[in-house]
Amino acid sequence: MRWGSLLAIVALLLGAAPALAQQSLDLMPKIKQKATAPAAAKAVAKKPKAKTAAPAAVTATPAVPRLPMPRPDAAKVDTAKPAAPKSSEAKSFETKPSETKPAEAKPATPKAAAQGNSALDAFAGIPPAERLRIQAALLWSGDYPGTGNGEDPMLTAIKNFQKRKKANVTGTLTPPERDKLIAAAREREQEFGWSVVVDPATGIRIGLPVKMVPHAREAARGTRWSSAHGEVQVETFRIADANLKLAALFEQEKKEPATRKVETSVLRDDGFFISGLQGLKKFSVRATIRNGEVRGFTMLFDQMMETIVAPVMVAMASAFSPFPERSAPFAALAKSVEYGNGLVVSAQGHIVTDRKLTEGCQVMVASGLGDAVRIADDKDSGLALLRVYAPRKVSPLALNIDAPKSGELTLIGIPDPKEQDGSRKLTEIKARLVDGISIELRQPVPMAGFSGAAALDGQGRFLGMMEMRNAVLASIEPAAPPVRLIAAATIRGFLDAHNVATAQTQTGDDAKASVVRIICVRK
Template sequence: MAQRARFAGAAAALALGVLPALAQAQAPTPAQAPARPAPPAAAADPVFEAARAAFEPLPEAERKGLQDALVWTGDYNSVITGTFGRRTYDALLAYQKRAGNPAPGFPDAKTRAAILAAGDAARKAARFTVKSDPASGVVIGVPERLLARRSPQGGGTRWQSADGHVTLDTKSFGTGEADLDALFARVTAPGPDRKVTYKIKRADFLVVTGETATGKSYIRYAAGATGIRGFTIGYDKALGPDVDRLVIAIANSFVPFPDAAEAAPAQVAARSEPGSAKPASSPPAGAVSLPGRGAAPIAIGLVVAPGRVLSSASALETCATPRIAGMAARPVKSDAGRGLALLEVAGLKARASGLTARDSALAPGDAVVVLGADAGGGIAVSSGQSGAGPAGETLYAPLQPGSSGAVVLDREGRLAGLVALYPLAPRLVAGVAPPMSYPLVGGRVAAGFLAENAIPPGPSGGSSGSTLGAVAHGAAGSVVTLTCP
């Protein structure tokens, strides 16, 4: 009991963490590392690549839902990003093998539905509730069936199991009350009966995991404009098989500064899953750095000729003096009826896209690739699905604020259209817009508008491919963000 008390005290003194696998997945790659000889290129795994090709066209909500469900089934121990990597692949195989299907491959629709149902059942059984904690200011998921006891503490809240063997603490420090360096030194200090199993510190966060002879802890702090916030989980090792997955679910739910997230929404998970071929980025499928990165975008534009940019007419309704790459963008033609605008930017260095427009309307349910806004001022690449509404074609996708004019490509890399309108006050969940339907200006309409303005169709159909990145490649260098001074 004395040893357990010492462990609980150490856990309570910490304030934010993850299991090593999850911690490594959430840690950003260092900006510079010592040069090492490049390892021999591994041979492509055709089964893995086929699974990737089947996973990526799924709506983002389903991709993230599968990863979340696999956390709850005990098969996935990484960040829920919606990107496909070795962890997701292995988790899908593990579930299928346990369900009686040992053959490698991507699960069919029936099996995916079973995975989602199993995850939902496990989540409900734990009474896992994502809630705001007013005492610390964080948003966090709490397995209320296990952690039924709740009590206030300085700068946060404690949730604890009835027997005291599992404790979840939230903690906050105001500006100037603490700093990450001091916290990191404290939580990684050597102890007679505690071993640090993983530690990482960056400018704005730290993660530390540890063990005693009988217990485990997960610690994580994040620094923001209003101070430092975090959480700690401490639990008996004997409970590891059940509590480990709860730790992963709690860590994936954690939002340290929800008010800041609402004010400046960002795509979830600014990194890729370990083992994924996608570049580390804010959106699920990667991001492309373009001129003008840094300011919050109000719209997206496609460079269709030297110095000429096609965008949504709705962008000009809220900003009379838009800028692209820091330069003034002069409206040449705005057609509110078709929802399109053509702008001129003298000296713009981005290349013209050379895309051809799709010559037929999208069929409802067609998979598309969308180049929309990223809150950091760049371009976010994500998947979506076409639909049909009373006023014409629609797009269902996880677009973030500033995505009016987002460029939509079909799987052959052809221009399928532009997002006509993004709401001024979108519904946000933890600072992020979930998948929604948006009106779409079709590719044929866009081509007609350009022809009327003496801009001929491009000579190429873009880049086709089995992955989002491959499809987006042909347009990536021609997509820009519009900002408003």
């Protein structure tokens, strides 16, 4: 695949990715513009006029706001466009303005309506979860069109798949065709080690070719995944600044580092996309802004790997969701220094925490209490038992409340120091308990350092401990619960098995006093 065609597909998916995250049928129709070009031209113009709307459909200018085909200087063209079409189009249509306008206006609406219904027709009767798997599989199969022809892109992709398989080209997949498509995509994903996870440092949902970028470590504003020798790199970033101007960040990303040479740049109201050369590597940056916070990721790869990376970039664009409402497991990061939470459960200094947090630690510290030693763990429950000797006065939890099957929760914990400028203040995150075990976050917030936090009910009573799951999620599979509740009853059983006497009543003012930061130091 040539680099120019690849960029066209990736830019096309830039507008599509949020819709995929919301399980919407508008995943692909959202970004097509050809049939409704007059409306697109009005949206770009600062002061649209009725007499210029019709000519816009005849000229080539609608390609500017249409994201599927970005130009190297697309941002500049967008800015200059409102003035240019008016003069040229007015001259070209002086002889017969009345003939052209009715001809374009009448067919536009029914054609757009037909395209809008095509996605619904293609997926009629298919459950939402399977619909997402089919959409992701079509992206992996290479059948998705790089350019628009007036037809719904997803419908075109289905027809392309049927043509390749020499089947009847109907635009609707039969059950056997769906099975073959998903099976082929699953093989491709296994080849690359494809997984869709939430980056705990930024809250971004991102698709990663884990076999291609197996090494993960912290970055200045997020997380970096890379290959053994840095041939391929993926780095997330999050910038929370109420005064941040997206246009200013857009210009900064085009110039920094100084080795960047921009080939394509698209600035929208809610985000941007930049690509080109950075030294000897290809690069792309995509970002989205919401409520004064920008989230995005940068990808770098050697030019000689372009044909290998090409299908991965398309899949990553479809999986990218900066503010996801649909959960995914959290990315597993092996950090040299990792932060989490522990819960004091006895006056003798016993602390329970997430077992994964304690793995491979050379030194563990319970902040404010001293060095901690792991004395027991249980793989099935996901719990680890720590002990702080000669502790200061502590406030052990009362574990006598059983969790309900559902209801509102408040998660209480101390996040990673990077989230608090180095401090260790308790933070509350609103959530909801589902099916007695799964925890759904109310907002897609960064969760770095939050595993092991306490889960409280509406009255402030302790219901259990929060565990962040690091299991990966293939993009064509439904999401597993990424955050789960380890109930108070499970913790009681674990402590009873190790002869730890627990408090029957809360000795402190509330359960918040029992939460401590746990620091794990590895080699």
